[in-house]
Structure formats: C-alpha cells, structure tokens
Amino acid sequence: MFSKDEIRPDRNSIWAFIEEFPEESSDITDARKAARELGVQPVSAHTADLLRVLAASTHAQNILEVGTGTGVSTLALLQGMEPGSAMTTLDIDNSRLQRARLAIQNSSHGRKHRVRTICGDAAEVLPRLSQGSYDLAFVDTSVESAEYSVLSCLSLIKSGGLLIMHNALNQGLVAQPTARDPQTVVHRRLLQEIQECTHDVFVSLVHSNLGLYLVYKR
Numbered sequence: 311m312f313s314k315d316e317i318r319p320d321r322n323s324i325w326a327f328i329e330e331f332p333e334e335s336s337d338i339t340d341a342r343k344a345a346r347e348l349g350v351q352p353v354s355a356h357t358a359d360l361l362r363v364l365a366a367s368t369h370a371q372n373i374l375e376v377g378t379g380t381g382v383s384t385l386a387l388l389q390g391m392e393p394g395s396a397m398t399t400l401d402i403d404n405s406r407l408q409r410a411r412l413a414i415q416n417s418s419h420g421r422k423h424r425v426r427t428i429c430g431d432a433a434e435v436l437p438r439l440s441q442g443s444y445d446l447a448f449v450d451t452s453v454e455s456a457e458y459s460v461l462s463c464l465s466l467i468k469s470g471g472l473l474i475m476h477n478a479l480n481q482g483l484v485a486q487p488t489a490r491d492p493q494t495v496v497h498r499r500l501l502q503e504i505q506e507c508t509h510d511v512f513v514s515l516v517h518s519n520l521g522l523y524l525v526y527k528r
C-alpha cells in the first residue's frame with residue numbers, strides 16, 4: 311500500500327484516462343469521421359463533453375460558433391442547449407460546412423434548435439452580427455484569425471456571457487518560453503491582455519486538449 315505522500319501522479323495516465331472517459335454519440339462519431347476525411351482537427355472527446363456541460367449549465371439560449379469544421383463541437387454544444395434555443399455557426403470552407411449541415415440535419419438535437427450556418431470569413435461575418443446578443447461564443451478557427459475572432463466575440467457576447475477559445479496555447483507553443491514565432495507571440499499577448507481586464511472579465515485556462523481559455527464577461 312502507498313501512503314498519500316508516496317503517490318506520484320502520472321500526468322500522462324491521468325490525461326489518457328480523461329480523454330478516454332467520454333462515451334460519444336453516434337452523430338458526433340460520424341462528424342469525426344468526416345473531419346478525418348476532410349483534414350480538419352475537431353475538438354477532442356473530452357473538450358466536446360466539456361462544451362456540452364458548459365452550454366447546459368449556462369442555459370445558453372443563443373450561441374455563436376466560429377469554426378464549424380464538420381460539426382463535432384457544434385453537435386456537442388447543441389446537445390447541451392435547451393430545446394428551442396438558437397445557434398449561429400460559421401466557417402470559411404464550404405465543403406466542411408456542407409458536411410456539418412448534413413450532420414446537424416441528421417441529428418435529433420439539431421432538429422430541436424434553430425441553427426443558422428454561415429459560410430464566410432470571420433472578418434466579414436462577425437461585424438454583421440448584433441453586439442451583446444450571445445450568451446456563449448466558441449472560437450475554434452485558424453491561428454491567424456483567432457485574435458480577431460476572440461476580440462470580436464467578446465463584444466458579441468452579453469454581460470454575463472461566456473467566451474471559450476479553443477487551441478488557446480497554439481498547439482502548446484505558448485507554454486514554451488523559447489517559442490517566439492509571430493502566432494505564438496500573438497496568442498500569448500492575447501491571453502495576457504484579456505486576463506488583465508479584471509474589472510471586465512474572469513478568466514481560466516483549462517487543460518483540455520489544446521488548451522481552452524474560458525472568459526466570463528462580467
């Protein structure tokens with residue numbers, strides 16, 4: 311028997327257990343297959359579970375997603391939302407969006423909500439959306455468009471809303487002090503700048519998959 315002092319947590323096995331724990335629905339498994347075919351990196355199973363819990367526990371009525379891909383994260387969010395609530399999701403790539411549309415149509419959860427899918431560049435679409443009208447925004451776009459999308463979504467969510475940024479650590483590079491490529495520098499600065507607005511936000515960096523940045527707008 312180990313005493314408490316002798317237990318050395320093995321971070322790799324903890325992490326593997328957490329990632330293998332979720333039991334995904336068949337619609338999400340199908341969307342993952344489509345992601346593999348089209349070369350998209352969807353959220354991990356653990357992140358999908360977390361998104362569903364966050365959508366449900368915040369009782370989000372109006373969700374915005376930037377970076378639909380083939381719909382893995384979209385379906386997870388829809389599963390957590392109350393029937394009748396609304397989701398707007400956008401992606402610049404029409405072939406991915408088409409697969410996501412199919413996945414949403416074929417999912418029982420998709421049919422319970424009002425889902426608007428928009429094909430376009432975040433830089434062109436986000437300025438057309440209503441400021442302060444979303445309860446939750448999920449940003450999972452390219453590293454190049456992440457900063458713009460995160461800052462725009464901060465204005466698009468209501469006070470009391472939640473912003474979730476995926477891949478907040480830019481494939482882990484933000485955590486490596488020697489990594490100084492332009493995108494990593496931008497990500498590092500963005501996390502810091504938002505954290506410093508303490509009168510406006512509460513933040514938490516969550517160790518999930520590629521790093522999730524949770525920003526609660528006060």
Ligand SMILES: C[S@@+](CC[C@H](N)C(=O)[O-])C[C@H]1O[C@@H](n2cnc3c(N)ncnc32)[C@H](O)[C@@H]1O
Nearest residue numbers: 352353377379382383402403431432451452455
């Ligand atoms: C990591 S994938 C999203 C995966 C998706 N959230 C999921 O879990 O299945 C990122 C997506 O962002 C889209 N994207 C990249 N740049 C964009 C931009 N400027 N505006 C809108 N979408 C963009 C890509 O086409 C890609 O599908």
